[in-house]
Amino acid sequence: MKKITFMNTAMIKVDPMYRGTRKLLQPLDIMYAINTLDHEQYRCRFIEMALENLLDEDISNEDVFIVSTTTSYLQWNNYFLSLRNIDQVLNLLQQKRRDKNYKLIIFGPHCINHYKYFTDRGVDIVIVGEPESVLSEVVYKSLNNESLNDFENVVTKEKLLQGFIPRTLQVDMRNIPSPNWEICGSHEYSAHNSPKVFQKGFLYETSRGCPFQCSYCNTETHRRLYRTKPVEQIKHDLERMVYEHGAEYVYFIDESFGYDDEWVDRLLPILKEIPVEWGCQGNIKFTTPEKLLKMAEAGCISMEFGLETFNNEILKSVRKSNDLTRVRELIDAALNAGISPLLFLLIGLPGETLDSLEKTVDFLGTLKPGFRFSTGIPTPYPNTHYYRQGIEQGIIKPGQNDESLYLLSGTINNNLVWDRNQMNIFLNDYGPNIWGTPQNIKRFSVDVFKMFK
Template identity: 25%
Template sequence: MKVALISHPDKIHQKPDFPPIGIAYLGAIAHKNGFETLLIDGGQTAVPDIIEELKRFSPDFIGVTCWTINRETVWELCAKIKLVAPDTFLALGGSHASLFPQHVFAKTHAAAVAVGEGEETFRELLEALAGNGDLKKVNGLVLRNADGSVFFTEKRQRIQDLDSIPFPYYEGFKGFDLNNYLGFPSLPRPTAPIISSRGCVFDCSYCSSVSFWGNCWRGRSAENILAEIEWLVKEMGARSIYFFDDNFTVKKERVIEVCEGIKRLGLDIKWACCSHVRLASPELLQKMHECGCVGIDYGVESGSNKILHQINKKQTRADIEKAFDAAHAAGINPRAYLMVGNTGETCETIDETIDLIGRINPKSSIGAQIVWLLPGTKDYQTAVANNYLTDEYWLNTGGVPYNLQEHSLKELSKLRERLMRGIAKKKGGLIPLLAFYMKKFYYRFPKLAVLRSYIPDIFK
């Protein structure tokens, strides 16, 4: 049986930061179980080109990742798949499909939706299809019945042994080369992604991680992580690693084991990760830096304690300042995620954020995202409860809505500009201001997003 998997098809095609590791994991499952497997990076491949690839490969099974932000392109792709391969088994997965399987069936001819964590569900689904098994006995699926109704199979339990998942099957992408991806700023290219854990111990109001992975944290063993790093360096040519975990430093002992293993194996790599400001002690950061860590991303979000409490961030300004001071002291470059438009946002809270950024002096900032109402988040649930929007919104054409319950989009845009201008002025000089306005141009014309690699960061 031939299997084709397509990641997050998008209308905008540009050089991405990293390969789509999600379908590479699924591809590894299919390949390990003897299925001929083709992987297509939908972020780099236009819909007509995807269709041509499918026609050449002639798969028996097609799987498509559906995120909220790309759902309309998924509907378009599925309509074209129906024209060229109407009898091929089509299944969708991903966060949006998991939350709204009925919408998938309303918008596409898909036969099944895989809900939540997909590796075991995917393996059993392929085995059932190959052996004419009963799909209703495969846990974690929503199936379309012949009469148009839907059938929910038993809920899939989360994978407890993440070491059992094979390493990503990057060979499934035609002409795969890590050098075709932008990687992470300040890390030497090529950079490979690793997901060493799933889930988060926090429950921020704007984040959908808990709804997808559950309010728990599961980690791979240090030995398994080190084996993947060694494979990526020796077989894939990686010179650096970015850990895509929500919080890489949840388990301090595991981080130390990974660090010591990198040194023991003589792996000459640089790496970066994400963390929470309360989960990285000065001692741990020093150990990380000694073993190749050069960057760490923190979800700062706001400089206002009121806002931080409102979004259930479980951190304060003091926590943030302490974490950034520790990173600087260890020789690690900290970056700051920022948000604009959480409930209670005002000019005063924006000014508090500007003041905080001046104090913590991050190496760079990852934008200043106006808050979205993403399905699966507490913010979204509140908006639905307030009759601000309904689940049926996602059946219509439209992007992910901003949280406009307190401010208009124009007002939020002004608040965002106030923040970015304030930060640029605080850093001083002409280059930061020029970089700010160039980035405004890039955000307005997203097809030029690739230019971001050449735009000086406003914090340098």
């Protein structure tokens, strides 16, 4: 039986410029990937946060190492741009190669822009895009030294020498297996963005992809195609989470939960029958008070909306389709239904001024208590329209794709002058899940302007 070790990279000791969550989340991408393999043919195990724990493990007899470049599927859309943590894991694995040769496979959002870099670093196989539909066959063929030339999204050094350019793959959700919850062991994973305290949190997705065209969003490169899972599979998986693994709260990582009304009408009655509370991310455009009430009856306690700004001209410039005349109605409807709404704000979008920012802050102050908000600065992720605007403006160099892009966050097509030290202080204080109490809004309305000179 061949031995395969899966691992992901640590996010605890990342650069403070990174805006993403640092809490430990279930490794949903690896939980899927492990279950694509035949467990009678392979002995699989998982090392959580390899950078922290790899030295404590005996990995001298492995046949295949499979590395995810992030800690969770949730972070594929706003991944840490630096390669330093990944490099350290690869260095540790290369040291082991002196004792035994093995196959090294890597997947994750970094592979879209860095596949050549990884092959130069000794990685045998790079999977570009979502890995679930090809991983099993790739593992089998690599162990048997068979050709991988037929895979459009699989990169090897030999294929690159022949001029190969990969195509990102977006899989059919009907063909994705149930997650492997057993690998999570005794870890107490965070209940992501929950308005209540739970001992441990679960991640799941009922759909994948976002059909909208927001200029700053990283889904443009690999998760734009909207797809849904069969509701029968969702029912099966949620029942296992609840009855076998003790789930009390599940966060659906769907980019656009509820986009397909007909599908949601079939899903919500199933969720209503399962004793679990859940949260999700939706969209102002396709959410209604009636839908919120049905969601609450089915166990929803949290829903996130990308408000970004309370300025129509800025929203148009970044291709965000919010109808600002409906925001207050939806917030009130969510609160009345028992759902805690969480508003995402992006400060420093193209066209942002101190006056437009003041209007957004003022709007928050008019909302009923009970909502939450999360603040970020738009980062020019490679291949997005926002990134291309930075190239046109002359502040991004073509091909620039490392953590230096964080220094350009919030600077594209506006005249704001940032104080970077104050920005980091602000983002540490106003990250995710800030309750919109009068006291917090008053403090926020002062602190947000300290970021500018």
